[in-house]
Amino acid sequence: MQITYSAEITAIQRTTGFTKPVVALESTIITHGMPYPQNLQVAREVEDVVRDAGAVPATIAILKGNLHVGLDAKQLTDLAQTRDVAKVSRADMAFVMSQGRTGATTVAATMIAAHAAGIEVFATGGIGGVHRGAELNLDISADLRELAMTPVIVVAAGAKAILDIPKTMEVLETYGVPVIVYGQDMMPAFWSSTSDIPAPLRTDSPGEIAAGLRARKALGINGGQLIANPVPKQEEISAEIIGPLIEMALHEASHQKITAKAVTPFLLGRIFELTKGKSLTTNIALVKNNAQLAAEIAKSCYKLANI
Numbered sequence: 196m197q198i199t200y201s202a203e204i205t206a207i208q209r210t211t212g213f214t215k216p217v218v219a220l221e222s223t224i225i226t227h228g229m230p231y232p233q234n235l236q237v238a239r240e241v242e243d244v245v246r247d248a249g250a251v252p253a254t255i256a257i258l259k260g261n262l263h264v265g266l267d268a269k270q271l272t273d274l275a276q277t278r279d280v281a282k283v284s285r286a287d288m289a290f291v292m293s294q295g296r297t298g299a300t301t302v303a304a305t306m307i308a309a310h311a312a313g314i315e316v317f318a319t320g321g322i323g324g325v326h327r328g329a330e331l332n333l334d335i336s337a338d339l340r341e342l343a344m345t346p347v348i349v350v351a352a353g354a355k356a357i358l359d360i361p362k363t364m365e366v367l368e369t370y371g372v373p374v375i376v377y378g379q380d381m382m383p384a385f386w387s388s389t390s391d392i393p394a395p396l397r398t399d400s401p402g403e404i405a406a407g408l409r410a411r412k413a414l415g416i417n418g419g420q421l422i423a424n425p426v427p428k429q430e431e432i433s434a435e436i437i438g439p440l441i442e443m444a445l446h447e448a449s450h451q452k453i454t455a456k457a458v459t460p461f462l463l464g465r466i467f468e469l470t471k472g473k474s475l476t477t478n479i480a481l482v483k484n485n486a487q488l489a490a491e492i493a494k495s496c497y498k499l500a501n502i
Contacts, residue, residue, distance in 0.1 A: 196262065196308075196311045197261075198263075198264050198308070198311060198312055199258075199261050199262065199263045200263075200264050201253070201265030201266055201270075202267060203267075204217070204251065204264055204265035204312075207251060212313055212500065213251070215250065215251050215497070216251065216316075216490070216493035216496065216497035217250060217251045217252075217253050217314045217316070218245045218250050218252055218253065218314070218316050218317070218486065218489045218493050219255055219264075219305055219306075219308070219309035219312075219314045219316065219317040219347070220238075220241060220245070220252055220254040220255065220318060220319075220486070221254075221255065221301065221302060221304075221305040221319050222254055222255060222256035222274065222300050222305075223282055223300065224320060224482065225237075225238045225254075225256075225271075226275075226277065226280040226282075226299040227280075227282055227299060227460060228320075228463075231275050231276050232275070235271065235272060235275035235276075237479055237482070238254065238275065241318075241482055241483055241486050242254065244486040244487050244490070245318070245486050245489070245490045248486075248494075249490060250493045251265075253265040253309070253312070254271065255309065256270075256297070256298065256299055256300060257281075257288070257291055257292055257296070257297060257298035257299075257300070258270060258274070258297055259295055259296070259297060260296060261292070262292060262308055264308060264309075264312045264314070274297070274299075277297055280298060280299050281298035282298070282299055282456060283299060283300050283301060283304045284301045284303045284304050284337045285307060285337050285340075285341060288300075288307065301323070301337075302317075302319055302322050302323060302336075302338040302341065302349065302351075303323075303336075303337045303338050303341035306341050306342070306345045306347045306349065306419065307341070307345060309347050310345050310346060314347070315346070315348055315408065315496045316348045316496060317349050317350070317489065318350045318351075318486040318488075318489035318490075319349060319350070319351050319485065320351065320355075320385075320478055320481060321351050321352050321354055321356075321385045321481075322338045322342070322349065322353075322355070322421065323337070323338040323354070323358070323459070324339060324354035324355070324358040324359070324362075324366070325339075325358060325359045325362035325365075325366055326357075326358055326359065326458065327358065327359045327445060328449075332454070334454075334458070335366065336358075339363070339366050339367060339370060342367065342370065342372045342418060342419050342420075342421055343370035343372050343417065343418045344417055344418055345418065346408065346411070346412060346418060346419050348404060348405075348419055348489075348492055348496075349420070349421050349422065350422045350485045350489040350492065351421065351424065352385050352423070352424055352426050352481040352484070353382055353383040353384055353385050353390075353423045354385065355385050355463075356385040356386055356387065356437060356441060357441055357444070357445070357459065357463070357466070360382070360392060361392065364382070364392060364395070368395070371416070371418065372418055372419070372421055373396055373407065373411075373420045373421065374394075374395045374396060374421045374423060375394075375420060375421070375422050375423065376394035376395075376397050376398075376422075376425075377398060377399070377404075377422055377423065377424045377425070377488060378397075378399055378424075378425065379394065379397070379425055380393065380397055381394055382394055383423050383424070383426065384434060385426070385481070386431060386432040386437050386474060386477045386478070386481075387431050387432060387433055387434040387437060388426050388427070388428050388431045389425065390434065401488065401491040401492040401495045404420065404422055404495065405492055405495035405496040405498075405499050407420055408496070409499055424484060424485050424488050426477060426481035427481075427484055430476070430480035430481070430484075431477060432470065432473055432474065432477055437466070437470070437474075440469040441466065443465075443469065444461075444462045444465040445462065447465060448461050448465075
């Protein structure tokens with residue numbers, strides 16, 4: 196896979212890897228998450244969180260058919276203002292590139308690109324998963340299968356709360372994906388810091404997460420690790436508040452016959468309206484929180500690789 200690197204990433208490259216820890220960042224939050232110029236501001240802020248924590252951010256996107264790992268200031272600004280950007284996952288990543296189009300990477304596509312570039316840690320908001328009603332329509336995100344195949348640590352605030360989280364957990368277990376909750380004994384639920392689902396695994400140390408990935412590789416086990424990092428309590432929307440609003444948005448999506456890739460954007464947009472913008476504020480807070488933890492994990496991975 197041919198990759199174009201930003202000057203910031205190129206400056207720390209060497210034949211055997213990087214001279215500093217690196218954190219991959221997805222680009223769908225820029226193109227599909229919020230309007231300009233807020234999307235650009237948040238993208239810059241998330242990158243700065245990674246830098247301030249002692250790592251190098253690598254925002255990943257497809258620009259005019261070329262896979263870019265790390266975007267410079269102009270590329271980030273241009274992407275934030277570009278319309279009709281493809282939302283790219285494993286199934287259509289190569290096709291979008293072959294057509295010379297611009298695409299924003301989802302969790303699955305970002306994992307593929309990060310692994311190809313030699314980046315072990317990736318920060319996102321929430322992963323995709325099993326949609327509610329999947330027993331009827333088999334609507335299951337490619338993110339879950341990617342976690343089972345690609346050896347990248349994904350730091351997220353759990354699966355998006357609009358999904359069927361118990362079924363998502365079952366699929367992750369079936370695929371052999373370690374789900375490790377950071378700092379608590381219950382799974383987070385994206386906008387909410389906790390849920391009623393027990394943590395399959397728990398850690399309080401970035402070093403343990405890095406060591407876990409090394410151990411999986413030593414055993415020849417494919418795939419990465421999902422690190423479920425709770426949104427800070429002061430920024431959360433409690434499950435009691437957000438739950439009924441999610442149900443309302445789901446009912447509206449069903450009534451309007453919204454399906455496939457259109458479901459998630461519709462639900463997130465409707466919940467934004469129902470919470471009067473609080474859902475987006477919380478989303479931004481959890482992405483920054485995940486970037487902070489991802490940087491700490493990346494530093495631990497870098498330390499292990501250079502012992």
